Amino acid sequence: MTFRKFLKTLKAVKNCSPSTLSSKPYHQHLPDLISKFLAISKPLNASTLSDLNPTIFHDILANPDLKPSKCFHFFNLVVKNQSLVSFKPDLQAHLTLISRLLKARLFSDAESVLKSLSINENPRYPFLVIASAVENCCFESKVMAKFFNLMLKVYSDNGEFGEVAKTFDYMKNNGIKIDERTCTVHLIALKGADELGLALDFFYQMVETGLEISVYSLTAVVDGLCRNGDIKKGREMVEEMAGRGIKANVITYNTLIDSCAKRWNFEELDLVLGLMEKGGVEFNIETYKFLIDGYTSYGKIKEADRLVEEMHDKGLRVDTYLYNLMINGYLKSGSLESVLLLFDRMSNRCIKPNVDTYWPLINAYSNVREMEVAMKYVHEMQNKGFELDKVIYDMLIDRFCLNGMVDEAFELRIEMERKGFHADISLCNQMGKLLCEMYQTEKAKMLLNIMIKRGICPKSLSFTSAIS
Structure with missing residues (x-):
């Protein structure tokens, strides 16, 4: 069946009296007809679509017996062949389809249609026009909440941060349930766009609105502050939110600790560690890595050594990477004896050295003209299956x-x-x-x-x- 015949059949079915259609009412004929049309493999042309009009188009999208996925397929087919159609899908058609897709939990398809409605230049409707139309559609409260949360996400994903603010305010003022996870995604988008000021404002709006703020939203903002070098403000925010019952977790604290350690800001680091202890948050492996890296790079080897032993005492896995940090730290301080003791500790604890373990030691001994000792470690390294690279060869020569x-x-x-x-x-x-x-x-x-x-x-x- 060609699409033109399909449309003529559709009109005939719609205009027939109930007595003529004793087997099925009009709306029940649509699913079969649409299914046959979607199966057509021939390319469409102007004559094929000349009989399609807005009324029939809307009837197809709204038909309850037609699956939302087929409506979406049909909608896209019409949009892709826009030059062959005498009309453009209007706001009502978009909203009808989005509503059905949301009810069917086809969120990705709904997002695609909403993006074409609110972001793309054609047809792009202003937010207030869309919001007003949604009110007139009398969406169920759950569907309306899903719609506006999805709208917030679409605006955020496409950098329309001003429209996000309008959407959030509209939802807040009209009692529409706001999804905190969607807000977290928006905070991450603002952080990625280097809009830290907007991120802070939006976060405090979330708090004042009474949303149940998750640790993920808090961590996103703290991470943005740390990346901007404002560790103190990040730590103060953690402290402030704790007073409001929003507790940071180890990931939040690790964000602060990593920033302090990399910048050698040990004064602020002590305050963060004190806050962490007060909150009853235990170190994890990442916490130890950030601290050991910071201490060894600065030359606080004893503090780093103490943390490594603490990890062993707690039964946490101490890998080769951490020992390599220690080795580099001791070599910077000129303590070859301590490095040799570390090698013994690694061997006793069955921690296998790698190329990065041997390289600084070979370099250190060759620097002090102990070539025989340096070559001893070269041969040991080769016996363990590690090949020398060009850098090591050049250095030894x-x-x-x-x-x-x-x-x-x-x-x-x-x-x-x-x-x-x-x-x-x-x-x-x-x-x-x-x-x-x-x-x-x-x-x-x-x-x-x-x-x-x-x-x-x-x-x-x-x-x-x-x-x-």
Whole structure:
């Protein structure tokens, strides 16, 4: 059946008297006819849709025997072929479809239609026009609440923050139930758009409206304040909300702790930890990580060490990452002995080292010209299955050359080449010059030939004149 025949049949069915349609009333014929139409695979044209009018279109969308999903499919088909239709779906058609989709819990489809109504340039209706039309539609209270909460979300997702404020005020003034989770999503959107002032205003409106504020909304605002560098205000808000019965959780406190630790703001950190203790909120693994990271980077190694031991005492998992932070902290303070003790503790507690564990230790020993000890850890690292990267190779070759150990540097360069890495030109110049100074011209010539094969111009190599 073509769509034109479908519409003529539809008109005929509608105009027939009840005696003529003894089998089914008019509205019960629509589902079968629409289903047949939606199954048509042929492309539509102007003559196909010429008989469709607003009355028939609305009748189809409002028909109770037609599934909302089929109405949505039909609506989209008409919208996509707008140039072939003599009318545009009006506000009433949009609202009728949205209402049905919301009742059927097809929220994603309802959001799509609402977006076309309120955001898209065509047909885009102002908020007050939409709100007034919804009032006239006499939506059920639950459907109305779903509609306006969805409207708030659509405006927020599309950066229409002024319209969100209008929607929120309208809902508050008309006693429409506001979904706190939708408000939380809006707070996150404001934070992401760097509209912290609007986020704070909206949050306090939520509080004053009497909404049951969740910890997620509180955390979203505190996170925005911390990202903006206003940790003190974030901590004061947590304190203020606690007085109103809105308690922060460990995620909220971790947001504050992470910001304090990264900025080395230990004075504010002590106040946050005191507030956390007063609220009876226990540390989790993330809390310890933020604190240990902050303490070790600043040089408060003893405080960090105490926290690691506290984690072990509580049976919390202490991973390699935390020990690596400790190792770097001790090395910055020049305490190699403490690092070796940490290695023993890791071994005793079955915590496996990784490349980031070995690298600072190898670097530290090679810096103090303890190349034999440095290579001991290199071999230990390789025996555990960790491969050296170009950075480590370059560093070791440089340190060997600085210590006059040119043969070791040359052998390491050969190993490096076998692994597919190329030493920097500056390192090759350094090695070639040292080989010439130690009268190892054959190795210097070998190095020169390798560099030339790599496409390096001999003129850029400073040791070529020394060979000749």
